[in-house]
Amino acid sequence: MKSQTKRTAKIWLCISIALMFISMIGASVVQTNFGDVTIKQLSIETDAGFMMDADLYIPSNATTETPAPGIVTSHGNYNNKEMQDANFVELARRGFVVLAIDQPNHGNSEWIASNDNTEVAIGIYQGAIILSRLPYVDADKIGVTGHSMGGNSCNYAIQAETENGTHYIASVLLNCADAFYTDDDGNFFNIYGDRDVGILSVVYDEFLHYVYGEGERPEKFAPYFMNTDKAQSFLNFGADPSNPGFETREADTVYYADIEGGEDVMRVIYRLNIIHPWAHFSARATEDVIDYFTESLGAPNPIDSSNQIWQWKEAFNFVGLVGMAMFLMSFAVLLLFTPTFEELRAGEVVAPMPAPADAKGKLWFWGSLAVGAIFATVIYLPVVSIGHRTTVFLQPQSFGIALWSLCCGLFTILSMFIYYKTYGKAHGLDLADRGVKMPVKKLLKSVLLAVIVASVTYTWVFVADYFFKTDFRLWTLAVKTFEADKIGVALWPYLWMFLVFYIASSVSVNAFNYNEIGGKKGYGNVIINALFVAFPAIVLPAMQYIYYFATDEMLFWGASDRLHMWTLWLFPITVILITATLINRVVYKVSKNPYIAGIALGIVITLMTCTNTRIFNF
Known part of the structure; x- marks a missing residue:
């Protein structure tokens, strides 16, 4: 397991770096004609x-x-x-x-x-x-x-x-x-x-x-x-x-x-x-x-x-975006094979848990996913509107998205707690065995590893900007450079709110919902989890635009609460949530640690959010 996994991670790391350089060079060639x-x-x-x-x-x-x-x-x-x-x-x-x-x-x-x-x-x-x-x-x-x-x-x-x-x-x-x-x-x-x-x-x-x-x-x-x-x-x-x-x-x-x-x-x-x-x-x-x-x-x-020819630039930019996501996964896995972080690696590739044997277990699996998706969908527009009306922070729009993420993360934690107490514990769910509970030293090392992974991954964006005057993006989904002032903006309160969501999501997807439902190899399971996590980001825009195209009027609209704006923001969030679920699973299978990818993704996505928006300097 050890040699094969490490070899595979090295191959994917090389591919990811190659993709990012193809992106930088190709996009530069196009935009310089x-x-x-x-x-x-x-x-x-x-x-x-x-x-x-x-x-x-x-x-x-x-x-x-x-x-x-x-x-x-x-x-x-x-x-x-x-x-x-x-x-x-x-x-x-x-x-x-x-x-x-x-x-x-x-x-x-x-x-x-x-x-x-x-x-x-x-x-x-x-x-x-x-x-x-x-x-x-x-x-x-x-x-x-x-x-x-x-x-x-x-x-x-x-x-x-x-x-x-x-x-x-x-x-x-x-x-x-x-x-x-x-x-x-x-x-x-x-x-x-x-x-x-x-x-x-x-x-x-x-x-x-x-x-x-x-x-x-x-x-x-x-x-x-x-x-x-x-x-x-x-x-x-x-x-x-x-x-x-x-x-x-x-x-x-x-x-x-x-x-x-x-x-x-x-x-x-x-x-x-x-x-x-x-x-x-x-x-x-x-x-x-x-x-x-x-x-x-x-x-x-x-x-x-x-x-x-601009479409070619977009295509190359997207190749870089894919390469960046692949780099985050493979770099995190390879660091698990270094002496500093090897204690965070699982002894063997983590396999899915057996599917629940009884109807109650299956109901818990599907029911918790469905209730979480419905909750996130129902609260999205009102919560983002409340956040946007807040003038305490420099980015009310980021605060609205972060507040929604925080609410969804807390709901996920509550859902996992209720499941564990009422069903999971009695049916063999061991939190230590699934990586939820760990010694403080190991948790701190997980945080350090995640910060290193996020920092090195984002460094590639600065390489693209400095040497090639490009970045990684597709339409409204963008990763670009930032100046030092954005770090201060991101640290409070947005980073901590996003971390709650992405860590909770990783724990839920991997420690609680990684089982043989969807296939014994787990491929179908990750798709199921990804679709439920991204459910509100898929459904709300679909409702808005099907209605708009059919009636020439918008379903979600508001003069002050800007519901039509908040619906638009879900386009890139759809891709982010699906990709995050996949990255969480890949890193978890090697580490049996749901915190590494959750923390790294929380950092990267916070920087993306706070860099690609507006400052309200009240």
Whole structure:
């Protein structure tokens, strides 16, 4: 057992490292367009007085002799600059200089006082100023685009230009964001002047393009947007739809007019049959971004918009994500064969317990899994909403998820306690034999091993960033680097709340529910456990979107409690919970110790959570 397990772990460790290097190299090659685009990681003191983190993409055609159009890209709320990878890869590939920014209080940009989006969504204007000062950027051809809150940042940039008397921005594309349609008195107007402007509007947007009546809940959601006066006024350059002779206009058609001295000024609304976050990950959305800026600013290196390579970057990034998970498992197993930690290793590979022989035992197995899954599902939205309304901590959104995790972890512990007292103990469940009870010295060594595993595993993300300017991610599931301030944020209270859940989950999955139900080799058992652990993350989004697609209305929606936002956050959590269950099982089979993987995962996932979101600096 010893030699074979160690040999297998070495092989998987080598494979995991190879996968991460394939990811780093492959993603780097794609985002540099095979060496044609230079990437600079910047930390810039802005004119507004805060440090802004940004990545600058400079194609070889952009020189002081032949300056190229420049474009600022921005993420939305609770995200970071890397979420714009489809846009910066494809735009830089077509010869645009691209500045991908972290908004204040996001990513590695500086924290500023903030209570709402208006205060933090100021990065676009600062980005446009920065681009205008670069000698290889055509200062007359600067465009801006942002997703969601990033789109709002584009609007605030136009406001800032009006207030400051500047005109850096020539073109605006609002991605999953509303335009400014009316003035303070509610009259339709054209705030954008002679700038080209487009809206990338998704049919099933969860946050924008509503039609409100007298109540708090919208009368109509985004599927009806094109029929609204706001959309029609926008396409008519701010004209009032009640005016005689007003022209009704269509989506996906570019309209031109001569406005305030500007000739052939553009307005267009693109409509995509997708949801809000999918605009990050859509070939069609990326195609519209390319077409818009090619038409508006002119691409120095025209390439058909359907010719896209960013998907390869995402694929390589995902390979790195897989490699990182494999590294955590295999590295933990190999450390169990070192002299320092060998006492934590089981004498032989841990086999599943026999399946419960009686009906009561089977009922306990299935019943406890089902009750735990239902409990986690029922409490998710209200608990996350309560957490988000808490202003004591810097990341209310992380606190909401952590509070839910804590509640689920405590419920799991209570469930295991009741099971042990009423059935398990009388039917041979030995907590010491299953690794739940152990000497303090052994427990402390388990903690040390877990911290080492988590630290070394996360170090690979810094290697990717430092040497290749990449990270590991897939859509909204991301692992990125962080600065020292995030460690302090993560330590209290989020780490301890996540640890309760991931340790309790590991103990439950392995010490209590690892049996021959699902097959004598245990493969089916781990799938059963994984699906029940991830049940709320699978079911709640399914309920939301099946209902939305069928009725054009959202099932979970709230003006203040943001239920539609919390539902979205479950997409990456689904993958995390399933993967965590698998990692827990692999490490447990070698160690008969449910704490090692539980602690390591708690640390890594806390860092992921606190790095990929927003700071509220109340």
